Amino acid sequence: MLELDVEPALEVPASPVRVREDTSRLRERKDVDKTKPSEQTPSEQTLWMLAVRDKRDRVAFGQLFDHFAPRLKGVICRSGIPPGQAEDIVQDVMLTVWRKAHLFDPQRAQVSSWIYQIARNRQIDVIRKERRPVPEELKQPEEVQEDASQIVALEQETTRLREALARLKPAQREMVEKAYLGELSHSDIRAETGLPLGTIKSRIRLGLERLRHELKGTETT
Amino acid sequence: MSGITHHIPDELLIAYAAGNLDQAFSLVLATHISMCDECRARLGAHEAVGGAMLEEFAASDQSISVSSDMKARLMDALDDPFESPPTYERSGIFPAPVMEALGGLPPKWKPLGMGVRQSILSHGKNGSVRLLYIPGGQAVPDHGHNGLELTLVLQGAFSDETGRFGVGDMEIANSDLEHTPIADEGPACICLAATDAALRFRSFIPRLLQPVFRI
Numbered sequence: 298m299l300e301l302d303v304e305p306a307l308e309v310p311a312s313p314v315r316v317r318e319d320t321s322r323l324r325e326r327k328d329v330d331k332t333k334p335s336e337q338t339p340s341e342q343t344l345w346m347l348a349v350r351d352k353r354d355r356v357a358f359g360q361l362f363d364h365f366a367p368r369l370k371g372v373i374c375r376s377g378i379p380p381g382q383a384e385d386i387v388q389d390v391m392l393t394v395w396r397k398a399h400l401f402d403p404q405r406a407q408v409s410s411w412i413y414q415i416a417r418n419r420q421i422d423v424i425r426k427e428r429r430p431v432p433e434e435l436k437q438p439e440e441v442q443e444d445a446s447q448i449v450a451l452e453q454e455t456t457r458l459r460e461a462l463a464r465l466k467p468a469q470r471e472m473v474e475k476a477y478l479g480e481l482s483h484s485d486i487r488a489e490t491g492l493p494l495g496t497i498k499s500r501i502r503l504g505l506e507r508l509r510h511e512l513k514g515t516e517t518t
Numbered sequence: 519m520s521g522i523t524h525h526i527p528d529e530l531l532i533a534y535a536a537g538n539l540d541q542a543f544s545l546v547l548a549t550h551i552s553m554c555d556e557c558r559a560r561l562g563a564h565e566a567v568g569g570a571m572l573e574e575f576a577a578s579d580q581s582i583s584v585s586s587d588m589k590a591r592l593m594d595a596l597d598d599p600f601e602s603p604p605t606y607e608r609s610g611i612f613p614a615p616v617m618e619a620l621g622g623l624p625p626k627w628k629p630l631g632m633g634v635r636q637s638i639l640s641h642g643k644n645g646s647v648r649l650l651y652i653p654g655g656q657a658v659p660d661h662g663h664n665g666l667e668l669t670l671v672l673q674g675a676f677s678d679e680t681g682r683f684g685v686g687d688m689e690i691a692n693s694d695l696e697h698t699p700i701a702d703e704g705p706a707c708i709c710l711a712a713t714d715a716a717l718r719f720r721s722f723i724p725r726l727l728q729p730v731f732r733i
Contacts (some may be wrong), residue, residue, distance in 0.1 A: 348533030355593065362589055371575045371582040384584060388592050395596055406562060417537035417568070427541055428603070432558060433614030459570045467523035474531050477568045483533035494528060497567055
């Protein structure tokens with residue numbers, strides 16, 4: 298099990314940006330910050346997804362499609378589904394992304410995590426012909442104020458998680474892929490000592506703290 | 519909701535996130551997560567790992583491509599009218615996933631004897647899931663498990679050889695555990711319970727009744 302590295306302090310932009318009302322400001326900021334490392338602005342994927350959510354932007358949706366459709370097809374085929382049926386599921390997933398865009402909350406989930414979760418649901422719905430039980434949606438506060446620094450901080454943590462995953466030994470990396478792409482049962486995961494749960498957990502710890510904080514803010518009872 | 523002390527272990531949470539958990543157990547997990555911010559956050563974190571796997575999957579494999587007309591078909595379909603599946607809301611002690619399994623209707627309780635009642639939500643070869651109603655102070659017959667049993671408390675509390683379980687707590691019983699859950703005195707204990715194999719009762723009468731009650 299790896300130790301938790303000391304994380305550098307997050308650089309928080311001075312003034313929070315209200316994303317919901319005006320995502321174009323984020324785009325402008327991105328242009329201004331071109332020369333700096335991309336840490337100041339949300340990723341391309343997040344900006345595409347926000348444009349889809351807030352402006353029903355078809356061009357941005359096309360970009361999301363170009364990015365995610367081959368990846369989705371890859372992971373779906375990997376679970377033994379023939380390419381033709383996999384494409385049907387990809388189409389279904391991307392259509393769900395378009396239709397459920399209003400539920401996307403970049404402060405709680407990255408685009409890739411959100412689409413991963415939709416893909417798992419749709420795949421089960423299609424293959425097993427039954428709806429996968431999902432947790433109830435959290436009640437959204439009436440006035441949503443999104444804070445660009447929160448979005449960026451979540452992305453930075455995800456980047457570090459990915460870096461940690463990239464440093465795994467090939468055998469460990471293979472186990473992580475198998476576990477998260479649905480090829481191991483819960484008893485396999487429990488028995489699999491090569492699965493670097495310590496690394497994953499230490500890497501996602503900060504994200505957990507943030508999510509807990511976010512969830513506290515949305516509690517209605 | 520605070521006060522939850524028995525949470526979902528990582529192996530079940532990962533299997534659920536990855537879509538590799540049977541329907542009956544998935545319902546118990548989705549219900550626990552609806553009641554437990556801690557596990558909701560942990561699920562979010564595991565989904566971040568899943569997202570990273572998705573993000574990097576095809577990056578290493580340029581041979582994966584989607585057929586060229588699929589995007590055009592999809593773009594054309596964006597404005598198609600569609601019907602959202604019905605959504606369910608929490609009702610009293612039953613979180614939304616349970617209400618969905620109940621089809622939005624109150625549970626149909628069937629007596630199991632000694633004041634214990636059950637309402638079967640689904641029963642199939644991959645497992646079964648039911649609501650159990652145990653009057654305050656009442657014991658569930660001593661039993662073991664051939665597979666895995668997940669029990670989530672929705673109202674009241676019960677205790678057994680392993681500890682006390684209150685609202686939102688989930689007990690995991692596997693084939694090692696023989697236990698006699700007893701409901702706390704006071705209001706009835708109502709649980710959501712899923713199994714992937716038949717229970718093993720120690721005494722004869724419950725064993726005899728097993729096929730009748732499908733437990």
